[in-house]
Amino acid sequence: MxxxxxxxxxxxxxxxxxxxxxxxxxxxxxxxLTDPEIASVAVTANQIDxxxxxxxxxxxxxxxxxxxxxxxxxxxxxxxxxAVALAKKLGVTPKTNAxxxxxxxxxxxxTAKLNKLKxxxxxxxxxxxxxxxxxxxxxxxxxxxxxxxxxAELKDLLVKVSPLLDHHLExxxxxxxxxx
Amino acid sequence: xxxxxxxxxxxxxxxxxxxxxxxxxxxxxxxxQQKSSGSTSKVDTVIISGMQFQPAQLTVSTGDTxxxxxKDIVTHNVTDSLNAWTSGNIDIGxxxxxxxxxxxxxxxxxxxxxxxxxxxxxx
Numbered sequence: 559m560x561x562x563x564x565x566x567x568x569x570x571x572x573x574x575x576x577x578x579x580x581x582x583x584x585x586x587x588x589x590x591l592t593d594p595e596i597a598s599v600a601v602t603a604n605q606i607d608x609x610x611x612x613x614x615x616x617x618x619x620x621x622x623x624x625x626x627x628x629x630x631x632x633x634x635x636x637x638x639x640x641a642v643a644l645a646k647k648l649g650v651t652p653k654t655n656a657x658x659x660x661x662x663x664x665x666x667x668x669t670a671k672l673n674k675l676k677x678x679x680x681x682x683x684x685x686x687x688x689x690x691x692x693x694x695x696x697x698x699x700x701x702x703x704x705x706x707x708x709x710a711e712l713k714d715l716l717v718k719v720s721p722l723l724d725h726h727l728e729x730x731x732x733x734x735x736x737x738x
Numbered sequence: 739x740x741x742x743x744x745x746x747x748x749x750x751x752x753x754x755x756x757x758x759x760x761x762x763x764x765x766x767x768x769x770x771q772q773k774s775s776g777s778t779s780k781v782d783t784v785i786i787s788g789m790q791f792q793p794a795q796l797t798v799s800t801g802d803t804x805x806x807x808x809k810d811i812v813t814h815n816v817t818d819s820l821n822a823w824t825s826g827n828i829d830i831g832x833x834x835x836x837x838x839x840x841x842x843x844x845x846x847x848x849x850x851x852x853x854x855x856x857x858x859x860x861x
Contacts, residue, residue: 629848633812636830640811718811721789728851 591655591706597645598652599661599703600716603695604634604641606665610684610691613672620681622733626688630726637719644715657698678737685734692727699723779837783807784854786814786828786846791854799861800839807833814852819843 591599607630614627645652668687675683699716707713779801785792787809798804806816808828816825816834824847825834838858846852 632848636812715811718788722810722812725789725849725851729849732850 591657591702592653593648593707593709593712594645594650594653595655595657596703596707596716597641597650597712598654599657599698600641600719601638601645601652602658602661603698604638606661607688607691608634608638609665609669610672610687613669614681614684617672617676618681618684620678620737622736623681623684626685626729626733629729630688633722633726637722640715644711648709648711650709650712657702681737685730685737688730689727689734692723692730696720696723696727779803781805786810789849789852791844791846791852794854795857796855797857797859798838799859801837801861802858803835803837804856805833805835813848814846815848816844816854817847819845819853821847 611627611631611634614623615631618624618627644650672680672683672687699720704713704716704720707716780799781803782796782798782805784796784804784806786806789810791806796804806825806828808814808830811830813827813829815827816836818824819842825836827848828834838856841855841857843853843855845854
């Protein structure tokens with residue numbers, strides 16, 4: 559519970575949602591998210607980080623934060639492109655669900671918080687959120703999305719995204735150490 | 739008579755097949771080793787996949803060429819650890835090659851957690 563409290567805004571919502579769905583899935587031994595729902599979660603999670611990156615580029619001059627934000631925009635846009643192309647190929651239409659809604663609710667709260675900040679306070683809040691965000695998303699991808707995905711190609715894409723997210727987290731922590 | 743003709747035909751086909759295999763084998767060797775001004779140079783490949791350079795440590799001889807192929811899901815680059823040079827962006831599915839004259843450490847400046855090295859030894 560302490561870990562949950564330490565996470566901010568949407569990140570805590572996502573984590574709570576992931577934990578809830580994971581335990582339910584485990585209890586009933588049936589997938590709680592369908593592939594169209596997982597596709598929706600994947601695209602939404604990536605788009606949210608693109609959006610945070612765009613806010614950072616607009617609001618900060620901090621070189622570390624800007625470089626990290628640009629990488630997040632480029633990488634997550636690349637993933638969205640591949641996820642959308644795969645969904646199209648498979649004939650899957652991403653379907654909004656409880657996890658997607660939790661992500662969007664968290665984004666709204668975090669965006670409002672970030673928009674109120676300026677200068678180094680913004681840069682710090684942005685990068686702190688990126689650390690929390692990636693920790694929560696990595697947990698959800700590994701414990702919820704990958705195990706519940708039925709389609710092999712969609713699962714393969716999520717598996718390939720995992721090391722990228724791990725590196726993003728490491729990069730976020732490196733930037734966090736420099737932004738104080 | 740008929741049996742003899744069949745035997746000759748079978749042997750001819752076998753001969754052609756052996757010649758073709760030999761030819762393809764030479765072609766493969768030529769791909770890996772190119773004769774250049776009297777010396778043999780080799781082409782080594784580094785695959786970029788799963789946020790790693792594979793192999794991360796590579797030893798080559800002077801005159802050899804190294805090709806980095808991006809088989810990952812995002813854009814990467816190959817940048818000297820001292821920032822003396824960079825490949826520029828290597829998009830998904832693209833590659834970049836270099837004939838290094840000396841050893842170097844490198845990283846992906848987009849994802850600085852990705853690192854590798856090339857050790858160049860004299861022939």
